[in-house]
Amino acid sequence: MSLIASNLSFKPGNEWHLDNVCFEMSKGQIYTILGRTLAGKTTLLKTLAGLISPDEGTLTLDDRDFGSIPVWKREVAMVYQQFINYPHLSVYENVAFPLKQRRMQSDQIKARVMKALQQVGLDGFENRKIQALSGGQQQRVALARSLVKEASVILLDEPLVNLDYKLREQLREEFRNIFSSEASKDSILIYSSTDPVEAMQLGGQILVMDEGRILQQGTSKEVYENPNCTKVAQITNDPAMNLFEGRVDNGRIILSSEIDLELPQHCKGLATGSYIFGMRAAGITLNSTGFPFSVELSEISGSETFLHIRHEMIGVVGLLDSVQNFNTGEVVRVQFDTLQLYVFDQNEQLVSSPYRGLE
Amino acid sequence: MNFKHKYLFLLPGLLVLLAILIFPIGFTVRLSLSSWDSFYPALDFIGIENYVRLFTDDARFWEAFGRLSLLSVTTVFLQYVIGFGLALIVWKEIAFQRFFRVLFLIPMMTTPVIMTVIWRTFFHESLGPVNDILSHFNVAPLWLSSETLSKFTVMIVEVWQWTPFMFLLLLAGLLSLPKEPFLAASIDGAGPIRTFFYVTFPLMAPISIGAIIIRLIEASKIMDTVYVLTSGGPGTATETSSFYIFIKGLREFQFGYSAALSLTYLIIMIISFTIIAKLLVKLMVRGN
Missing domain, CATH: 3.40.50.300 (P-loop containing nucleotide triphosphate hydrolases)
Structure with a gap:
């Protein structure tokens, strides 16, 4: 049937x-x-x-x-x-x-x-x-x-x-x-x-x-x-998948003047150019050697904390697997787990995922 | 404040109640135990003589009561069926919905006595337009002077006059029903007719009972229509209890006896409506 x-x-x-x-x-x-x-x-x-x-x-x-x-x-x-x-x-x-x-x-x-x-x-x-x-x-x-x-x-x-x-x-x-x-x-x-x-x-x-x-x-x-696209990525995740624009240049991902990341294995081969990058909240964690972000909001949910942070135009939500308190405006250092990075093209279609590599 | 002072605040209301309800009833009870009439206008005491007369020697009252029961039950039933039908029609989204809602309410906006005069003219056996039309078919019913047909004529006028009231109450009830059970019924495989009998009608039962009881109480007092249309005639063919009490009290001036009639009528009505209400609840609510 x-x-x-x-x-x-x-x-x-x-x-x-x-x-x-x-x-x-x-x-x-x-x-x-x-x-x-x-x-x-x-x-x-x-x-x-x-x-x-x-x-x-x-x-x-x-x-x-x-x-x-x-x-x-x-x-x-x-x-x-x-x-x-x-x-x-x-x-x-x-x-x-x-x-x-x-x-x-x-x-x-x-x-x-x-x-x-x-x-x-x-x-x-x-x-x-x-x-x-x-x-x-x-x-x-x-x-x-x-x-x-x-x-x-x-x-x-x-x-x-x-x-x-x-x-x-x-x-x-x-x-x-x-x-x-x-x-x-x-x-x-x-x-x-x-x-x-x-x-x-x-x-x-x-x-x-x-x-x-x-x-x-x-x-x-x-x-x-x-x-398969940024909308699906957002709808199928709670909190919605973080999306931020950046460039791929010389084997690195450049998000801002201060933030550039090494291109992960599943993204090797990406052509130079502008992309939309996606990362779930769980891929963004605190690390003392990470990039500086200022806290906009921290939400405690059960035994976890959702941290809304911003660096210039990049606003993301990170997930901490413990209960922590932060003051608004406080600067924290953040690490991106590039192994969990998604890449979408300018038409918002999936280009590379951690599970399937380049499309 | 002393708690006992609450009675002071209740006193004005109690006094008004005493003046407008308890005193008249008490006086009527006393009056019913007297032989006060036009020849002997005094509050003497004759015991239950009036009641004995009513129960042993006044078949006309009981015939009038039977007639009243027939008229009120039949007309209220017709008003309910027609009123429900009209309410269902304008409940749904139909063209000129507001126009029809107002149209159906027009009879209720008119003066009952004047409309009954118009109806009497309408049904006049030699000059009325009804028989004028029917004469083309060689028919000329005796709307007001036939014993059987005169009852039917009273019913027509009553139904015409009071169906809008029923329509209004039932439409308000329909509009207040939750939408969800109807949605569920359509998904559960109930077509429009079954949805009516299994969902609409049961959900409307409490409102229906209220509307029917209100109209039965009103219909049991039927007086003006009979007075204007047939004066209880031909003979006593359309005479109802209230009209008979009116004749005894205000035409024959037998105040003591008419008080006994009124009280007996009141007690029968209270018992009847209690039984009817219980039956309706059993039939319409529990029967679901």
């Missing part, structure tokens, strides 16, 4: 919400659509669900025209950012709702509902009212409702975004287990997220979206290691 989108476009006003979107997805796989807010992720999911009719393009599922099937007849299930359930129904009735629409027999409905509730850890909650559940439990009900349908396509639109941190972590782990279970083997799972960490943790394929376009599609490893 495969879901194929060809040239999907949607422009309700002056801006493209979907711009020539093409992809092919297979059953038993999980696909994460990763992009910032307003990238077009929800629009794409709604288009797949049939809630939006694209201006152009086609959708086919197993060579059948999927796009012309009305929403209530489409074999899709969807979990939303908000905890969308039926407030007037109990947990059992909520999960049974899609099956009742198919007029299944009550014993079959019961068996499938109980199985779905067990999968999401809500067995014993059948008779509870939705309002009596916590946010995380409500989202589990929504997930059970999507699983019980055994739909061909399961869409999850940032389902964890409205949960607190702890619950998000817990549910993310549970989602991964559910998605890799037998129950999901016959479905195409499409998960949208703004969080690159979440996308990487879920594994599977990643589609990076921006301004309605799909910038790159590949396995999470491939997209992480070899982002």
Whole structure:
């Protein structure tokens, strides 16, 4: 079973919400659509669900025209950012709702509902009212409702975004287990997220979206290691990959009058000229023999510290694996790990990556 | 401040309540135990004689009560169905939506008594435009002088007059519904009709119950329409409880007896509405 989108476009006003979107997805796989807010992720999911009719393009599922099937007849299930359930129904009735629409027999409905509730850890909650559940439990009900349908396509639109941190972590782990279970083997799972960490943790394929376009599609490893352009590099990293302009000249990388770096092995062979260089926060560390940068901001996150520093026009974020305090304006010495350096051309396309070398 | 002083602040409100509610009810109870009428205008004490008369020797009151039940239940049911239908139409994005919203509200903006006079002219059996049109088909129904049809005519006027009120309440309810369950229902495979029965209608149940109860209370007081349109006739064919109490009290001046009628009517109404409200909750909310 495969879901194929060809040239999907949607422009309700002056801006493209979907711009020539093409992809092919297979059953038993999980696909994460990763992009910032307003990238077009929800629009794409709604288009797949049939809630939006694209201006152009086609959708086919197993060579059948999927796009012309009305929403209530489409074999899709969807979990939303908000905890969308039926407030007037109990947990059992909520999960049974899609099956009742198919007029299944009550014993079959019961068996499938109980199985779905067990999968999401809500067995014993059948008779509870939705309002009596916590946010995380409500989202589990929504997930059970999507699983019980055994739909061909399961869409999850940032389902964890409205949960607190702890619950998000817990549910993310549970989602991964559910998605890799037998129950999901016959479905195409499409998960949208703004969080690159979440996308990487879920594994599977990643589609990076921006301004309605799909910038790159590949396995999470491939997209992480070899982002094909600067936008993908930024979207797939948190904090976003540091980008700074510089020149390659005489086997060295010249970033400013004071900062020049030795060309790493994977960049040997780069022609002389201007480039955009990229480096993740983890590649920028403190070193007493490094280059002088002044501190603009230091953020403590758990057991780590994100250090926002600047040298002339070069503003970067470094990651320190300990909790440290800095004063704004304080000068620190910084080292660039050139083995982790990415190089993009002036068109912002990848030229060299630490994992694949020169393109 | 001494906590006991709170009663001082409650006193003005309690006095107003006493004056406008408790005193009239208390006086009516006392009046119902007297034989006060136009011949003997005094607050004597005759015990429960008026109540005995009502329960043993006044079939006309109970017939009027039965008629009232039929009229109010039927008209409120029709108002609910039509009002819900109209609210659903303008709830969706349709052309000239604002125009239709105002159009549907026009009957409520008119004066009920004057409109009933117009309706009476409309249904006049020899001069009215309805029979004028129907005469082309060789039909001339007796809208106001047939025992059966006169009830139907009262219903038409009541439904026309009060459907906009129902429409307004239900439209407000529809507009306040969360969008999410509808989104979920469409994805879950429910078409427009099933979405209505499984989502819209259950979500509207609390608002529907409120609207139905309000209208039932109003409809059970039906008086002006009957008074202007048929005067309870032909015979007593359209006479309702309130109209009968009005005849006993303000035409025949049997104040003591009409007070007993009013109190009995009030108690029956309180019990009826309590049962109806419980039934509606069971039917519309728990039934989901």
